[in-house]
Structure formats: C-alpha cells, structure tokens
Amino acid sequence: MKIQGTKRYSYSYEEYEENDVNAATMLEEILADEEFTSLNELVIGCWGEAWEDSPQPIINGIVQQPEKFSHIDTLFVGDIDFEECELSWIIQGDYSKLWGAMPQLERLVIKGSTELELGDISHNNLKELEIICGGLQQSCFDSIQEAKLPELQKLFLCIGIEDYGFEGDVNTLKEFLEKTDFPKLTYLGLADSEIQDDVAKLILESKYIDQISTLDLSLGTLTDKGGALLLEEIPKHPNIKKIDLTYHFLSDEMVEKLKGLSGVEVILDEPQEPEEYDGEVYYYAMLTE
Amino acid sequence: MLLLGARESKRTVFLRRAAERAGEPFTFLDWDEIFSRNAAKGSVGQNPDGAAKGTAGQSPDSAVNGTVGQSPDGAANGTVGQNLDGAANGTVGQNLDGAANGIAGQSPNGSIGAEWKLFLPARAAVKIDPPVWNTADLSQMQGYLEQYRRILRTMSASDVRFLNSPESILLLLDKRRGKECLQGAGIPTTKMYRFRAESAEKLIRWMAKERVSSVFIKPRFFSGAAGIMALRRHPAAGQLLAYTSCYLKNGKLINAKRLFAMRETDQILGVLEKIIELDCIIEKWHPKLSFQGKSFDLRVVYQFGHIADIAVRQSRGPITNLHLNNQACPVETIGLSERTMDAIEDVCQRAVRAVPGLQMAGIDILLEKGSGRPLVIEMNGQGDLLYQDIFGENRIYTEQIYQMGQQETEWRKLGESKRKPKRGRTERGKQEPKRGRTKWGSRKPSEGTQRKEWSGNVAD
Numbered sequence: 001m002k003i004q005g006t007k008r009y010s011y012s013y014e015e016y017e018e019n020d021v022n023a024a025t026m027l028e029e030i031l032a033d034e035e036f037t038s039l040n041e042l043v044i045g046c047w048g049e050a051w052e053d054s055p056q057p058i059i060n061g062i063v064q065q066p067e068k069f070s071h072i073d074t075l076f077v078g079d080i081d082f083e084e085c086e087l088s089w090i091i092q093g094d095y096s097k098l099w100g101a102m103p104q105l106e107r108l109v110i111k112g113s114t115e116l117e118l119g120d121i122s123h124n125n126l127k128e129l130e131i132i133c134g135g136l137q138q139s140c141f142d143s144i145q146e147a148k149l150p151e152l153q154k155l156f157l158c159i160g161i162e163d164y165g166f167e168g169d170v171n172t173l174k175e176f177l178e179k180t181d182f183p184k185l186t187y188l189g190l191a192d193s194e195i196q197d198d199v200a201k202l203i204l205e206s207k208y209i210d211q212i213s214t215l216d217l218s219l220g221t222l223t224d225k226g227g228a229l230l231l232e233e234i235p236k237h238p239n240i241k242k243i244d245l246t247y248h249f250l251s252d253e254m255v256e257k258l259k260g261l262s263g264v265e266v267i268l269d270e271p272q273e274p275e276e277y278d279g280e281v282y283y284y285a286m287l288t289e
Numbered sequence: 290m291l292l293l294g295a296r297e298s299k300r301t302v303f304l305r306r307a308a309e310r311a312g313e314p315f316t317f318l319d320w321d322e323i324f325s326r327n328a329a330k331g332s333v334g335q336n337p338d339g340a341a342k343g344t345a346g347q348s349p350d351s352a353v354n355g356t357v358g359q360s361p362d363g364a365a366n367g368t369v370g371q372n373l374d375g376a377a378n379g380t381v382g383q384n385l386d387g388a389a390n391g392i393a394g395q396s397p398n399g400s401i402g403a404e405w406k407l408f409l410p411a412r413a414a415v416k417i418d419p420p421v422w423n424t425a426d427l428s429q430m431q432g433y434l435e436q437y438r439r440i441l442r443t444m445s446a447s448d449v450r451f452l453n454s455p456e457s458i459l460l461l462l463d464k465r466r467g468k469e470c471l472q473g474a475g476i477p478t479t480k481m482y483r484f485r486a487e488s489a490e491k492l493i494r495w496m497a498k499e500r501v502s503s504v505f506i507k508p509r510f511f512s513g514a515a516g517i518m519a520l521r522r523h524p525a526a527g528q529l530l531a532y533t534s535c536y537l538k539n540g541k542l543i544n545a546k547r548l549f550a551m552r553e554t555d556q557i558l559g560v561l562e563k564i565i566e567l568d569c570i571i572e573k574w575h576p577k578l579s580f581q582g583k584s585f586d587l588r589v590v591y592q593f594g595h596i597a598d599i600a601v602r603q604s605r606g607p608i609t610n611l612h613l614n615n616q617a618c619p620v621e622t623i624g625l626s627e628r629t630m631d632a633i634e635d636v637c638q639r640a641v642r643a644v645p646g647l648q649m650a651g652i653d654i655l656l657e658k659g660s661g662r663p664l665v666i667e668m669n670g671q672g673d674l675l676y677q678d679i680f681g682e683n684r685i686y687t688e689q690i691y692q693m694g695q696q697e698t699e700w701r702k703l704g705e706s707k708r709k710p711k712r713g714r715t716e717r718g719k720q721e722p723k724r725g726r727t728k729w730g731s732r733k734p735s736e737g738t739q740r741k742e743w744s745g746n747v748a749d
Contacts, residue, residue, distance in 0.1 A: 012659025013576050051502070052525050082605075083576035083584045083658055086530055089523060163552060275547065284550075286605070 005038045008079060010045025023047040023054070027061040031068060041074035050080055051089040054115060059093045066101040073104055078111030078132075087287055088134040088164040092116035099123045113165050116140060121147035128154040134192075134287050135160030138167045145179045152182045156189035156216060158287055159199065170198050177206040189216025189244070192287045196220030197229070204233045213239055218246040218267075221283035227254040234261055246270055247286045290693045291316040291410060291449075293323070294418030301418065303679040307686040311722075313694050316410065320420035323440060409449055412701045414693035416452040417444070419512070419671045427508070427516050427535060427542040431567055434510050438462060450700045452693060454646030458670040461644065464509050464570050471665055474643035476636060478665045479655065480573035489561040492571070493529070496522045503574035508567040512669060515544050516564055519574060519606075520557070531557045532606050535564070542567075548606045576658035580623045586666065587620065587656070590673050590685055591637040592649035593692050597685045599633075600675050619677055629656065633663045640668055649673055649689065687722045 009030055011021050026047050030036055047055050055077055062069045078090055090112025096119025098105075106127045110116065113133035118140055126149050131140065136157055144157070159173070160166045173190065188208050193199050200217050203209060217226070227250045234240055241263070247270045250258070258266045275282045290308070294301045296319045308315035409415065422433050441462075444455040461467045468481045484499075486492040486506070496504065502524050508516040518533040531551040535544045542563040551557045577584040583603040590597045599620040625633075633654060641650050651672020654663045678685045 010659070012657075014659065049524070051523055081576075081579050081582070081584060083574075083579065086521060 004040055005035070006041035006043065006074075007033075007035060007039050008043035008045050009033075010079070011048055012046075013084065016046070016048040021048055022057070024057040027058045030058075031061070031065075037071060040071055041076075042069070042072045043076045043079050045079045046084045050078070050085040050091060050112070052091065054091040054093045056093040059095060059098055063097045063101040069102060070104060072102065074107040075102070075105060076109040076111075078109075080111060087112060087132075088114065090114060095119060099126075113137060113140065113160075118143035121149065123147075123149055123151075125151055127151050128156075128187075130154070130156040130189075131158060132156075132287070133158045133160055133165070135162065135164030135166035137165045138172070141168065141172060141176055145176055147180070149182060151184055153184050154187035154189075154214075155180075155182065155185060156187070156191065158192035158219065159190055160192055160287060161194050161285065170195060170202065173199060173202055177202055177208065182208075186212050187214040187216065188212045189214075189218070191216055192219035192285045194221055194283070194285050196222040196285070197226035200226035200229055204229060209233075209237055210239060214242040214244070215240055216244040218244045218248075219286040220247070221285055222248045222250060223283070224251050224254045227251075227258060231257055231261070234264060238263065240264060243267070247272060249274060249283055290314070290414040290416070290690070290697055291318060292416050292418060293318045293320065294416075295320055295421040298418065298421055299676075299679060300674050303683055304416070304418075304686045304689065307683055307690045310687065311690050311694065313690050315690075316413075320437075324420070324436070411448050412697065413449050414452065414697040414700070415449045416689065416693065417441070417455060417458060417671070425544045427511075427544055427563075427567060430515065430544075431508070431510070434462075438510070450693075450696050451646065452648055452689060453650075453670045457644050457646035461647075461650070461668055461670040462510060462512070464507055464667060467668060468570070471640055471643055471668065474639065476640050476643060476665055477662065479575050482571045482573065484571055486565050486569055486571055489558045489565055492520075492561070492565065493522060493558075496520075497524075497527065500524055501573075505572040505574055506561065506564055506569050507572060508564065508569050510568070512672075516542070516567055518561060518564055520561070521574075529554050529557050531561070533560060533564075535560060537563065550606070575655060575664060578656040578658050578661060584658075585623065585656075587633070587654045587663075588617075588672070588675065589633065589637050589652045589654055590649070590675060590678070591641050591652055592673070592685070592688065594638070596634055596637060597673075597688065598675050598678050600677055617675075617677065625656075629661055629663070636663050636665060640665055644668070644670075648692075684722065691722050 009026055011026065015021055026044070030042070036042075044055060044058060047053065047058065058077070078092065080090060091114050092110060092112045093115070094117040095110070096117060099119070099121055103123070103125060105123065106125055107130075108126065108128070109130040109132070111132040113131065113136050116131075116133075116137070121143055129144070129149070129152060136159055144155075185208060188203060190199050190203065196217055199220065200222065203215065203217075222245060227248075230243065231254075234243070242265045243258075243261075244267045245258070246267050248268065249272050250268070255268050255271065258268065272283075275284065290313060292301060292304055292315065294304075294317065296317075301317065305315055305317065420433075420437060422430050424430050424433070438459060441455045441459050460470060465481070468478060471478050472481075482501075482504070484492075484495055486495070492504075492506070496502070501522075503519070503521045506518045506520060511517075514534045516533075516535055518531050518535075521530040522528070523530075529552075532548055533551070534546070534548055535542050536549060537543070537559055542560070551560070577586055579585065580601075580603065583605055585601050585603045588600045588602060590599070600617045601620050601623055602617050636654065637650075637652050640652055641647055644650075647670060649670075651669040651674075653666040653668070653672075655666055656663055673685055673689075675685065
C-alpha cells in the first residue's frame with residue numbers, strides 16, 4: 001500500500017535567531033518525529049541561516065541512513081521564500097550520492113543553486129526534477145545533460161541570469177536540448193530566462209517538440225516575438241495540450257491570439273510591462289528580483 | 290457635516306456619494322483652498338471653485354440652516370455664525386473673501402487655525418482626508434508634508450466633532466511617535482530599532498556589527514510606499530540587495546509607481562543616502578506568511594469599534610502597498626482561521642483605543658511566517674480607502690456618514706439642552722447601515738496546512 005502524507009519542516013526566523021538550530025538539528029527532529037514514518041513526501045523549509053549554511057547535513061543523513069527514508073518518494077529541499085532568504089543567497093548542497101541512496105525517489109525539487117552539485121545522475125525511478133533558482137550554473141547543466149533518467153516525465157529548470165549563476169547563452173541551451181536523452185519526457189520547462197524568446201525557438205526546433213504535452217516558458221521575458229513563433233508552430237504539434245506562459249511581456253493582441261489556439265490550454269497569468277529608465281527599455285525575468 | 294479633502298480624489302467622490310444616498314447634507318472644503326490661503330497668495334474670491342460653496346446652503350434639510358445660523362450658539366461664535374449665514378444665503382464666496390482679507394492678509398503664518406474655523410459649521414461632524422500631492426520629488430513632498438502637518442496642528446476646535454481628531458491624525462502621520470504609542474500600549478508590532486541612521490554608511494556598519502541582515506528603512510512622515518527601502522546585507526559576504534520604489538534623477542530622489550530591485554552597491558548607497566536625509570525609522574524585516582507563493586499583509590479598516598473590511602495585499606516583493614500595482618484581494622480568498630481572525634480583531638481594537646480621538650483607522654498588519662501571529666506594521670488615521678469596498682457596496686463611507694450624522698445630531702442636542710430650551714427638532718430618522726463584514730464569510734479551517742503548489746508559480 002502506498003503511503004500518503006506530507007510534512008514541511010522549517011525553522012522560523014525567531015527560532016534560529018534565538019536557539020542553536022541548524023540543518024543537523026533539523027535532521028534529528030525529522031527522524032525523531034513520530035509522524036515521519038507515515039509520510040511519503042518530505043519538504044525541507046528553512047534550515048536556519050540558509051544564506052550561510054547548506055542543507056548538507058540533511059542530505060548526508062539520508063545517504064548514511066537510507067533505510068530511514070525509504071518511504072519518501074517526494075523530496076523538496078529549500079522550500080524557502082524571499083521573505084526568509086533571497087533565492088540567490090540560498091546555499092544548496094551536494095546531491096551526488098543521493099541518487100543511489102533513494103532508489104524509490106520519484107519527485108525531486110531543489111530551490112536555490114548556489115553551491116549546488118548534482119554529480120553523476122543515474123536513477124531508474126525519478127519522474128520529476130525541478131530546480132528553482134535565479135541562475136543555473138554550467139556544472140548543473142552538465143550533470144543533467146549526461147543524466148540517465150529513463151523514467152523522467154517532467155523537467156523544469158529556471159535558467160536565470162548571469163548575476164545569479166547562469167554562465168551560458170543560446171548555444172548552451174541548444175546543446176543541452178540536443179544531448180539530453182529523456183525518452184518519456186512529457187513536461188518540459190525552461191523558464192525564468194532573459195532570453196525567453198530564444199528559448200521558445202530552441203524548444204520548438206528541438207527533438208522534444210513532438211514528444212511533450214506541456215511546454216513551460218513561464219517566468220521569463222517572453223515577448224511578442226516568442227508569442228508569434230508559438231502561434232505559428234504550435235498548430236503543427238497537436239501533441240501539445242498545455243503551454244504555461246505565466247509572467248510574460250506579451251501585448252494584449254498577442255494574448256488574445258494565443259488564447260485562440262485550438263486544443264491547447266494557454267496560461268497567460270501575470271502580464272508584465274517593460275520598465276523604462278532613462279529612455280531605455282528593460283525586461284526582467286521573474287526570479288531575478 | 291464637512292469633509293476636508295482633495296476635490297477629485299476617490300475618497301471625496303465616494304464619501305459624497307454615501308452622503309447623497311443617505312440624504313445627509315455634505316459640505317466639502319478643498320485642501321487647495323487652505324493651502325492657497327496659507328501661502329497668502331491673495332483671496333479666495335479668485336478661486337471660482339470655492340470649496341465651501343457648499344451643498345449646505347442649497348439643501349433644505351441642512352443642519353446648518355436649521356439650527357446653527359439662528360442659534361445663539363452661532364452668534365456667540367462671531368465669525369462662524371456670519372459665515373454660516375452666508376453659506377445659507379449662497380454668498381460664501383464673498384464672505385470668505387472678506388474673511389481672508391481680514392485675517393489671513395494680516396498674519397499669514399499664525400492665522401491658519403482661525404481661518405479654517407471660518408469654514409466650520411458649528412457643532413458639525415468633520416472628517417479630515419489627506420491632500421493629494423502632485424509631485425514625485427520626495428524632498429519636495431517632504432516640504433508639503435511639513436506644511437500639511439503645520440496646518441493640522443492649528444486645527445483643533447472645540448465646537449466640532451471630528452471623525453478623527455487632528456491630533457490623532459498627526460500622531461499617526463509620524464511613524465516614530467505612532468509606533469511608540471502602540472508599543473507603549475502593549476500592542477504587538479513589527480520591531481522598530483532604536484538606532485538612528487545618520488548616513489547610509491553608518492547604517493550598513495551598524496547592520497554588520499549587530500548582524501542584522503534585513504531591514505526596512507521608512508521616511509518618518511511619508512505614507513504609502515513612498516521612499517521605503519527594503520534592504521538586505523549578506524551577513525558573511527557583505528553584499529547588498531535593495532528593493533525600493535524610488536530612484537535618483539539629477540541628484541533628486543524620485544518616487545516611481547513600481548518596485549526596483551537593486552544589486553549594485555554604489556547605486557543602493559546613493560539612493561539610501563537620500564532616503565536617510567528624509568529622517569527615517571529603521572524597522573526589522575519580519576518574514577511574512579505567504580499564500581500561493583506570494584507573501585502578503587493585510588490592510589484592515591477598523592471603525593466605530595469593529596472591523597469594516599480587510600484587503601489582502603499580495604506581492605512577490607517585500608513592499609506590498611496597493612498602488613505599486615500589487616494584487617489586492619478580499620480576505621476570504623486566503624482562508625484564515627477563526628483564531629487568527631479573532632487575534633486580528635483584538636489587535637485592531639486595542640490599537641485604535643490606544644490613540645485618543647481616533648474612531649477610524651487603516652491598520653497594516655502582517656502575519657508572521659511560522660507563528661502566524663499578527664503584528665501591526667503601522668496605523669494610519671486616514672487609511673480608509675479600499676477599492677474593493679468603494680467599487681463594491683461602499684460600506685465604509687456609508688457607515689461613516691451614518692455615524693457622523695448621529696454624532697452631529699447628538700452633539701447639537703446636547704448643546705441645545707444646555708443652553709436653550711428644546712426646539713422640538715426631530716431626530717434624523719436614519720436607518721443604521723450595514724456595519725461592514727460582521728461575519729467573515731466562509732473561513733477555511735485549513736490554515737497552516739495549505740501548501741503552495743510546487744511548480745510553475747513557485748515564487749522567489
């Protein structure tokens with residue numbers, strides 16, 4: 001029988017300011033929690049001074065005592081919002097050994113990319129992988145590019161900006177789309193990019209375009225240029241049922257046209273307007289502020 | 290009753306609408322009138338739109354017509370009686386003119402109080418709304434605000450009944466005094482540091498020394514988001530990050546209607562220096578609860594002893610004030626527990642009671658992340674404008690009109706019975722309007738267990 005239960009473990013600002021708590025004490029508390037054995041989903045919130053300390057003690061705890069986490073099929077590390085810590089300041093950890101320690105894992109969400117290491121990824125069960133960050137560094141792209149994830153159905157990556165760790169350009173992403181090999185992928189999200197129009201074009205030209213049912217280009221600087229491409233190309237790919245464009249810079253006219261795409265659910269929430277400053281126009285991706 | 294406010298503002302339009310619906314006589318006085326007289330720029334006669342031209346004179350039901358003009362009260366009060374008489378006769382323009390020449394002309398600085406009294410119907414209920422400032426230059430706004438407060442200080446009057454007294458409004462216009470007052474009354478508030486920032490550099494040094502990583506810097510006398518900076522300093526790396534609605538242009542601090550995120554230290558320090566020059570308080574940045582990936586705080590309008598309405602202000606950034614285009618929604622949508630709602634009501638009641646002369650307030654409250662405990666960010670004696678209400682049933686202003694009408698009637702009756710035999714004036718047989726939301730709609734019991742969706746709309 002499949003266990004169904006979720007719990008978020010998190011320290012409030014007051015707690016870690018006044019008490020000596022950290023990722024190591026959080027690991028102890030999780031393991032001592034009576035409820036824990038009945039969970040299948042583990043959410044790690046703020047483990048203390050997340051801008052200074054990584055959640056490594058928790059990851060190590062899982063690696064060292066994998067049997068105690070064998071009921072966890074869904075793991076979120078870093079469910080921390082900007083009120084608690086700037087996204088770009090969250091220190092992440094090294095997940096290289098996690099893949100082998102949690103063969104049952106189906107969903108992994110990681111928030112924050114500073115000091116994030118994914119290592120060699122090889123996992124026969126993982127269905128969903130999400131990384132929410134302000135800028136994903138090259139080493140992470142490399143890891144995912146070479147990953148052996150035969151069951152992967154959903155991939156969502158925030159590309160982000162240079163200031164926050166993204167070192168690449170269009171070619172990085174082109175190569176990434178060419179080299180990855182996820183035969184079961186149905187949800188592809190390359191989001192939060194300052195070159196979101198280019199990203200749209202790359203995905204429309206990639207091998208995944210006839211395979212996926214959901215295309216996620218949210219949180220970035222998508223303009224009418226990308227919108228026009230979608231209008232033209234999407235009707236050629238009836239496999240695509242849903243497009244997430246939340247947070248976009250599309251004009252009202254383009255929004256109307258995209259809504260008219262038949263057989264596709266298009267999410268167009270949170271329209272943005274470019275910022276004008278001293279005569280220049282600026283477009284910002286969402287997770288860069 | 291009289292409203293002192295800004296002519297085209299939504300506050301004026303919707304309070305007037307409520308008065309018309311209720312059939313209450315309503316006199317309006319424009320702040321521009323007061324300011325132009327204060328500046329002694331000549332007489333009001335040149336201002337054809339003379340504020341006090343008033344509905345009062347035209348309204349047959351007018352309280353002014355009925356009692357004051359003829360009453361010994363008015364006569365005893367010299368100028369007021371004459372003025373009201375004038376109003377009733379429809380000759381206000383001339384009359385004010387005379388008054389302005391007589392008083393303001395002679396002593397442009399000391400006479401504002403006397404002058405403003407000229408506009409007052411005796412024993413009237415009076416509401417003071419804020420002026421509207423047509424400037425984005427914050428140091429200029431600082432000057433306007435000073436002038437505004439100076440005038441408010443002269444406005445105490447014993448023969449009117451204020452919705453909120455000028456003293457109470459003044460207290461709350463000062464973020465430092467306002468907060469001290471609330472804290473003195475034991476009300477849970479966000480923390481205000483004792484540290485007084487003299488310069489950007491000193492503030493940063495203080496943050497480093499005290500290991501304070503996140504603060505709000507707020508100009509003491511501004512309202513809304515104007516001039517506010519949310520500042521973070523990485524405790525280890527020293528790196529700075531700021532969110533603010535202002536920027537520097539030709540050395541001037543300009544307020545924009547959107548939020549900027551700044552990462553460049555020099556840029557941050559430049560803006561910060563100018564903000565600090567405005568005289569600021571430094572507050573702790575308390576992590577707020579979030580809902581569906583957006584953090585939020587609450588603007589509670591509390592009046593006449595109960596909560597009239599609550600707007601939820603959601604944002605992906607740290608500054609949630611409404612006019613920065615953040616999304617506002619009714620409180621039902623976020624499903625707070627009954628316990629939390631009761632705690633909010635209790636905090637609001639105590640906060641309003643802590644300020645003498647205050648009947649209505651807009652109270653900004655955050656729910657602390659983790660504990661969910663309500664903390665008062667600040668309280669505003671003129672913060673009753675909620676779009677969801679005016680574009681809905683306009684209950685807040687409808688209730689104000691009703692209550693001010695009641696208070697006016699009672700106040701006059703009291704005066705009459707003291708000084709004169711009863712004149713057989715009938716009560717205003719008004720029906721009490723809905724008091725706003727006494728019930729909170731469907732409260733969802735699931736607060737705290739709700740988890741935001743993981744993907745897509747996960748916010749920073």
